Amino acid sequence: MLDAFILSLWEEFGLWEELAQAGSSLFALDKRVSLVYLVSAFAFAAIVLWVRYGKAGLQRSYQYFSWRTWWHPSARTDYGLWLANRLLLALLIPKTLAKSLWVSWLFFFWQEQGLTSLELGWSDTAVVLCFTLCYFLLDDFSRFFVHWCMHKIPFLWAFHQVHHSARVLTPFTVFRTHPVEGVIFFLRSLLVQSLIISLFLVMFPHQVSLMQIFGVLITTFIFNLLGANLRHSGVALSYGNKIEKWFISPAQHQVHHSCAKHHYDRNFGVVLAVWDRLFGSFCYGDDKQILQYGTNQPIDRLGPWGQWIMPFKSLLSILNVVHNVVHIASWMINKIPVNKPVFFRIIKKVYPMNEQNSVDETSSRKQK
Numbered sequence: 001m002l003d004a005f006i007l008s009l010w011e012e013f014g015l016w017e018e019l020a021q022a023g024s025s026l027f028a029l030d031k032r033v034s035l036v037y038l039v040s041a042f043a044f045a046a047i048v049l050w051v052r053y054g055k056a057g058l059q060r061s062y063q064y065f066s067w068r069t070w071w072h073p074s075a076r077t078d079y080g081l082w083l084a085n086r087l088l089l090a091l092l093i094p095k096t097l098a099k100s101l102w103v104s105w106l107f108f109f110w111q112e113q114g115l116t117s118l119e120l121g122w123s124d125t126a127v128v129l130c131f132t133l134c135y136f137l138l139d140d141f142s143r144f145f146v147h148w149c150m151h152k153i154p155f156l157w158a159f160h161q162v163h164h165s166a167r168v169l170t171p172f173t174v175f176r177t178h179p180v181e182g183v184i185f186f187l188r189s190l191l192v193q194s195l196i197i198s199l200f201l202v203m204f205p206h207q208v209s210l211m212q213i214f215g216v217l218i219t220t221f222i223f224n225l226l227g228a229n230l231r232h233s234g235v236a237l238s239y240g241n242k243i244e245k246w247f248i249s250p251a252q253h254q255v256h257h258s259c260a261k262h263h264y265d266r267n268f269g270v271v272l273a274v275w276d277r278l279f280g281s282f283c284y285g286d287d288k289q290i291l292q293y294g295t296n297q298p299i300d301r302l303g304p305w306g307q308w309i310m311p312f313k314s315l316l317s318i319l320n321v322v323h324n325v326v327h328i329a330s331w332m333i334n335k336i337p338v339n340k341p342v343f344f345r346i347i348k349k350v351y352p353m354n355e356q357n358s359v360d361e362t363s364s365r366k367q368k
């Protein structure tokens with residue numbers, strides 16, 4: 001009975017296909033961790049380090065293939081989470097359907113708000129360039145901001161700590177995330193993409209074809225080709241201070257993973273470094289930096305299943321603290337005999353037990 005149910009689940013949601021796609025995505029050009037980009041990242045690092053430091057630099061780039069890193073228990077957890085998350089998120093999110101539904105809904109929403117074609121007389125190339133620039137800026141900033149929130153809000157850090165628990169970095173560490181974080185970042189991309197696409201479809205009708213929009217964006221292609229995979233790897237590659245002021249280098253993202261206290265909450269950016277400079281979280285990278293990675297917490301040594309469960313345990317302890325704070329606050333409110341603001345009254349309603357308790361206490365005292 002259970003076997004039949006599981007089999008029907010696999011067939012219903014195309015999980016076999018999903019598993020097969022996980023393998024075939026290694027050859028796709030729109031995925032960061034594909035063979036082309038894995039090789040191009042190494043070539044990029046080898047050339048830059050060879051030009052900078054000669055033979056010694058070239059030898060340093062071989063770290064990229066270090067078997068000790070790629071078969072480290074932490075790396076094996078990355079692979080497990082990659083497959084497990086793919087299957088789970090395939091169950092939870094019908095991606096293509098959700099995206100096209102949102103685009104159509106927003107398209108009609110903008111029209112209802114009176115937004116119409118801009119009639120600027122721009123050429124198709126100018127419109128596509130403008131679309132690409134707007135999309136890139138909004139996409140990059142929203143990634144930065146959601147990542148910033150992941151570190152600053154304890155509820156979100158409980159899930160983001162999974163990514164930071166990696167003790168070695170391989171290109172697959174990018175998949176080392178909790179499914180809850182996966183859903184949050186999916187909603188972010190859904191919002192950004194449908195917002196920009198629907199706005200451009202309304203403002204420049206007939207000039208932005210869906211093929212151009214859903215195709216491989218040139219910015220992503222360049223980002224991936226020029227070593228996006230080095231960000232999670234054993235090779236520290238800095239772009240030099242002048243470029244790192246504007247673009248996040250692999251060495252800078254490795255600083256983000258460092259477990260040294262002075263590196264905490266640094267370099268949240270993905271492509272542009274300007275957001276980090278604006279938010280005061282910017283830090284330069286260095287070719288010669290030697291860093292230790294992880295959170296220094298027990299989660300660092302857990303396997304895929306433990307990584308799924310641990311954030312919920314952290315969350316329970318956070319909720320426990322919040323519960324205690326509210327409990328103490330409600331006790332204090334009952335002691336203050338003045339007009340109480342709305343928030344206090346709400347707490348009082350949520351925690352009527354306190355009054356009951358105090359009544360019980362006084363009545364018991366009276367009885368005594």
Ligand SMILES: [Zn+2]
Pocket residue numbers: 147151160163164256
């Ligand atoms: Zn982070």
Ligand SMILES: [Zn+2]
Pocket residue numbers: 163174232253257
């Ligand atoms: Zn990372």
